[in-house]
Amino acid sequence: MAFEGLSDRLQQSIQKIKGKGKVSEQDVKEMSREVRLALLEADVNFKVVKDFVKRIRERAVGEEVMGSLTPGQQVIKIVKDELTELMGGNESKIAVAQRPPTVIMMVGLQGAGKTTTTGKLANLLRKNYNRKPLLAAADVYRPAAIQQLETLGRQLDLPVHAQGTEADPVDIAKQAVEKAKEEHHDYVIIDTAGRLHVDGELMGELQRIKEAVVPDEIFLVVDAMTGQDAVNVAESFDEQLDVTGVLLTKLDGDTRGGAALSIKAVTGKPIKFAGMGEKLDQLEQFHPERMASRILGMGDMLTLIEKAQTQVDEKQAKDLESKMRNASFTFEDFLEQMAQVKNMGPLDELINMIPGANKMKGLQNASFDDKQIVHVEAIIQSMTKAERQDPSLMNASRKRRIAKGSGRSVSEVNRLLKQFEDMKKMMKQMSNTKGKKGKGMNFPFM
Structure with a gap:
């Protein structure tokens, strides 16, 4: 993943100051030193690093932080603002000639x-x-x-x-x-x-x-x-x-x-x-x-949404929502969803676009192997149409046949079936909760 080492180091540096109710000049000095080392290790130009750290330090010990009710959060905002400015501030659009081409x-x-x-x-x-x-x-x-x-x-x-x-x-x-x-x-x-x-x-x-x-x-x-x-x-x-x-x-x-x-x-x-x-x-x-x-580590929901808009069919998405509400979501629907997710890019990259995903229990330091999607697809494609529509048909002999046809083990087939049923229950619960007073469950990524 792009910036992985730098991202880890910077997040460690600012994490120490994040929740502080009071930030001293010494706190800012220590954070600045760690930020400086992280940038130099990432092969950022020495003069660029020097100017960058100087601007952070000057702003972080100013009135906007020291007089703030949440000084730790203000310092992080300053680091983000300066990092954004360092890379150009606003996105730069491509030129369009007055007369084509x-x-x-x-x-x-x-x-x-x-x-x-x-x-x-x-x-x-x-x-x-x-x-x-x-x-x-x-x-x-x-x-x-x-x-x-x-x-x-x-x-x-x-x-x-x-x-x-x-x-x-x-x-x-x-x-x-x-x-x-x-x-x-x-x-x-x-x-x-x-x-x-x-x-x-x-x-x-x-x-x-x-x-x-x-x-x-x-x-x-x-x-x-x-x-x-x-x-x-x-x-x-x-x-x-x-x-x-x-x-x-x-x-x-x-x-x-x-x-x-x-x-x-x-x-x-x-x-x-x-x-x-x-x-x-x-x-x-x-x-x-x-x-x-x-x-x-703050995610990038706008890019994730843009990726989804280019890859996800709007009609399919509405049909899927309806199926989630009445728990009629099938393995065939699941296959369609996986195909669309694969087109959006590597799984670990998509997960990192979800704000706070790197802090979620179960996702910390997790590695997402896209080969797992291939394995899941192989299992589902080894099912008959009737089995995909109604997984309750599965018995021991059907599971053995599916495992043999997909080149996976019976335990993997069992695990997928259990995960699928758990997912259906969760989807129905989330859909029902969202229907009440228009409010959803308080998931940090929804």
Whole structure:
């Protein structure tokens, strides 16, 4: 999970001060020291850390905290506010040209995930904003890059403008823009060449493309796992091209998070999108406030709701609610729900978006293996239609048949049946309680 180490350290640091009825300067000093160490361990730029901790300390010993009835909570709010500001404050929206098409140049070093991110961005523009993008293959030095973009185009059913490896990248970019005008595309996304390191030849070519097509956005694609080097790369590209925003890849990986926390402060350029997985729909708009909440263990319900809205069918959801109320929820309904949850992303990531989930009994330090969903699916799919509709039909021989068909044990089949019945009872209880006076049970995640 992104920022996992940093998140744990920061939460430990602020937890000590959270419930205090009175906060002394010494308390703030100790917390500041721990926050400073946590950020440095996460590979955040030293100067950025110094300024960040200084601002927290100055605000935390001011009147807004010392005069507050809940000083511990006020300090945590200050840390969250400053963390949000460090990552850019508000989310930065993508540009829209007055006259289509909006032209986007994708730049970055080789290996940062530029070509894949180009496809992801086009997919996001089409799905979330109902736009009609055209992809342009301007990396002529790597035939594999052109082939990869064309493959992505076929997978996403999006057009790709390619002229092979012999054409001039500047001409490819210009002709792609002309084609977009003729075919009424909203966006042109130009996948440019990369190098293993920044050099004059690469920058010269990128500057010529920039002059030829006058892009509305120049997005620098940066691998979040490169840590502090990502900030140095961002500075180099920005000096030469005046980039308009950063797209972080692999933010879901085993990264310490230093790049995300340093880039905006060092370059002044906002992080606009973040890659949260390998799938083509796992590119998200970067929301600094939501990311700060995730890092501090406060959850991210807005992103969770947005994910649900894109994956959950509204009619199915209403039908499901009705079935919960009268306890007619079946294993077939359960299968449908699992399919939708799987499309929303890894389970541990979804759980961490629920406010306070990391403090809930049973969820603390729990690991969520997505393979378990596969095992459950195998058991349910080994049932007959009648058994899925009415689990009370299950007897010993049926259970043995299901276990054999799914490759699981009889005890796993029994466990699933018990969990399913417990879940049905809980759902009915919750639905009935919500019906009384319009109030639900006081679950922290509902």
